[in-house]
Amino acid sequence: MKTEQQELALKKSNTRMALSLASLALASLCLAAYGVSKVVV
Amino acid sequence: MSVTITQDGSENANPEEHHAEDHHTEDHHNEPPKGIGRWLFSTNHKDIGTMYLIFSLVMLFLGGGMAMLIRAELYFPGLQFLEPDLFNNMVTTHALIMVFGVVMPAAAGMANWMIPLQIGAPDMALPRLNNLSFWLLPAAATLLVLSIIVPFFGGGAPVNTGWTLYPPLSVQAGMGMDLLIFTLHVLGISSILAAINIVTTIMNMRAPGLTMMKLPLFVWAWLFTGILLIMIMPALAGGVTMLLFDRHFGTSFFDAAGGGDPVLFQHLFWFFGHPEVYVLLLPSIGVLGIIVPTFSRKPLFGYKSLIWGMGVLLVLGMVVWAHHQYTIGMSVAATNYFMIGTILISIPVGLMLFNFIFTMWRGAMTFETPMLFAIAIIVMFSFAGTTGVMLAVVPADLQYHDTYFVVAHFHYALIPGALFGLYAGVFYWLPKWTGHMYNETLGKVFFWWTTIGFNLTFFPQHFSGLAGMPRRIVDYSVQFVEFNQISSIGSFIFGLSHLLFLYIIIQSVRGGKKAADMPWEGAQIGTPGLEWSLPSPPPFHSFETPPTVK
Numbered sequence: 001m002k003t004e005q006q007e008l009a010l011k012k013s014n015t016r017m018a019l020s021l022a023s024l025a026l027a028s029l030c031l032a033a034y035g036v037s038k039v040v041v
Numbered sequence: 042m043s044v045t046i047t048q049d050g051s052e053n054a055n056p057e058e059h060h061a062e063d064h065h066t067e068d069h070h071n072e073p074p075k076g077i078g079r080w081l082f083s084t085n086h087k088d089i090g091t092m093y094l095i096f097s098l099v100m101l102f103l104g105g106g107m108a109m110l111i112r113a114e115l116y117f118p119g120l121q122f123l124e125p126d127l128f129n130n131m132v133t134t135h136a137l138i139m140v141f142g143v144v145m146p147a148a149a150g151m152a153n154w155m156i157p158l159q160i161g162a163p164d165m166a167l168p169r170l171n172n173l174s175f176w177l178l179p180a181a182a183t184l185l186v187l188s189i190i191v192p193f194f195g196g197g198a199p200v201n202t203g204w205t206l207y208p209p210l211s212v213q214a215g216m217g218m219d220l221l222i223f224t225l226h227v228l229g230i231s232s233i234l235a236a237i238n239i240v241t242t243i244m245n246m247r248a249p250g251l252t253m254m255k256l257p258l259f260v261w262a263w264l265f266t267g268i269l270l271i272m273i274m275p276a277l278a279g280g281v282t283m284l285l286f287d288r289h290f291g292t293s294f295f296d297a298a299g300g301g302d303p304v305l306f307q308h309l310f311w312f313f314g315h316p317e318v319y320v321l322l323l324p325s326i327g328v329l330g331i332i333v334p335t336f337s338r339k340p341l342f343g344y345k346s347l348i349w350g351m352g353v354l355l356v357l358g359m360v361v362w363a364h365h366q367y368t369i370g371m372s373v374a375a376t377n378y379f380m381i382g383t384i385l386i387s388i389p390v391g392l393m394l395f396n397f398i399f400t401m402w403r404g405a406m407t408f409e410t411p412m413l414f415a416i417a418i419i420v421m422f423s424f425a426g427t428t429g430v431m432l433a434v435v436p437a438d439l440q441y442h443d444t445y446f447v448v449a450h451f452h453y454a455l456i457p458g459a460l461f462g463l464y465a466g467v468f469y470w471l472p473k474w475t476g477h478m479y480n481e482t483l484g485k486v487f488f489w490w491t492t493i494g495f496n497l498t499f500f501p502q503h504f505s506g507l508a509g510m511p512r513r514i515v516d517y518s519v520q521f522v523e524f525n526q527i528s529s530i531g532s533f534i535f536g537l538s539h540l541l542f543l544y545i546i547i548q549s550v551r552g553g554k555k556a557a558d559m560p561w562e563g564a565q566i567g568t569p570g571l572e573w574s575l576p577s578p579p580p581f582h583s584f585e586t587p588p589t590v591k
Contacts, residue, residue: 018237039302
């Protein structure tokens with residue numbers, strides 16, 4: 001069985017990874033907004 | 042490459058030997074919770090996967106029913122029994138249901154079930170987020186159904202724009218359009234959260250020793266799918282939100298009179314819409330990458346190049362969106378760019394298909410139902426690839442655009458490329474999920490019934506499209522009658538086959554021949570997942586002690 005420390009470290013790592021991916025989604029939204037501002041044809 | 046699994050660090054040649062010890066230590070806390078709470082508050086990846094799959098099956102019948110209505114209306118020219126606006130509403134919601142309600146949830150359900158089992162993880166990385174990702178779907182489905190019903194109760198005109206929701210028509214639609222926008226918001230959130238969960242699980246939760254280059258192709262496929270989903274869903278969310286603002290808050294993002302441009306919505310939609318087809322396709326490619334080696338009893342040919350191919354597909358797929366918009370009046374330089382990019386995409390796709398064919402070459406093949414679907418996918422998806430390259434050529438597309446040629450193309454892409462991949466995965470993993478073998482004879486009958494029905498439905502549509510029949514029309518000229526009648530008969534055959542599909546699944550759930558831990562002889566060849574080291578069905582909690590992979 002994993003130790004409590006290992007479980008805590010895993011939870012932290014999962015949260016960090018999830019937040020990084022969420023920021024990727026946000027960056028994509030910003031890119032779309034930038035594209036809208038340029039109204040590229 | 043072969044993977045040796047040890048549950049607790051000791052060498053174990055027989056994957057079944059350690060199960061007795063497993064059952065003894067895990068039995069006392071391996072009971073699932075009782076009652077409705079088990080499902081409402083589930084944090085178990087198997088239960089959530091099951092719910093995703095059942096939801097997807099219900100939506101398959103709903104969306105399929107709409108397709109039957111469409112094809113019944115189109116059996117004869119003239120108006121039969123559907124009002125034109127309602128027909129267009131069926132066309133719109135059929136597509137939205139199939140894309141967002143069937144293929145994406147089914148693929149996510151398969152990912153939920155199989156990824157933790159394949160990588161030796163006890164569950165998904167974020168189990169409570171997993172629960173939210175699923176339960177957003179019935180809420181979205183309710184909003185979608187309401188969007189269809191509301192026009193009958195004074196809610197204005199039904200949504201008649203097609204799934205692309207182009208303004209200005211979508212700005213003029215009734216209350217159903219607002220409900221549809223909210224549906225897409227909720228679906229988008231569900232998909233993004235599920236994708237974050239899946240990518241985090243794959244990156245963080247692999248068993249010790251399971252390096253990236255030992256992962257089954259299904260896991261790699263979902264890694265790329267998840268990244269793609271995270272990148273594209275915000276564009277759709279932004280676009281439909283701007284549509285909502287144009288409808289109700291006096292903005293004119295898509296209104297030329299107010300300084301906006303309807304074409305802007307098209308760019309936002311297709312920036313999402315084109316990569317979305319790869320979101321639908323990649324999980325099925327992953328399933329093929331599991332099934333073809335198993336039933337060829339040969340390791341996957343070109344494992345590394347398949348991964349590269351999927352990566353190239355991801356990148357290229359994001360920069361060719363405007364091949365859906367060749368007729369908007371873009372400059373020649375712009376159309377040329379998108380044309381060349383689109384044609385280039387055939388290279389990684391062709392590479393992947395050839396890798397599967399080379400895997401089968403000189404293999405000891407058997408043709409169980411999953412393998413039948415896999416071979417059908419390779420053949421019929423190649424039809425889609427061929428018509429896709431035809432459509433990519435700008436001057437040719439000026440003739441094909443908005444005709445049934447496009448409808449034929451994308452149904453050959455999505456049904457073999459996405460739906461059949463899901464069927465193959467269901468038949469392949471049903472013994473693991475239920476603990477019972479499905480009826481192989483009925484499986485084969487279903488395969489032939491559905492394949493013949495599908496081809497009868499959509500092959501004639503290439504010709505009606507080339508003959509000039511437009512898309513999204515409730516009535517058509519008499520010269521298209523024969524093609525439409527063959528297509529409609531095919532669609533009824535195709536639709537009815539799904540009743541057999543339902544029967545096979547229910548029969549397998551309720552009983553049948555007991556499935557072995559590894560029901561498929563070739564399942565351990567190449568880069569297998571760790572699911573075959575578990576009993577069929579796996580215990581409620583699996584891999585509480587992570588296995589070590591050598």
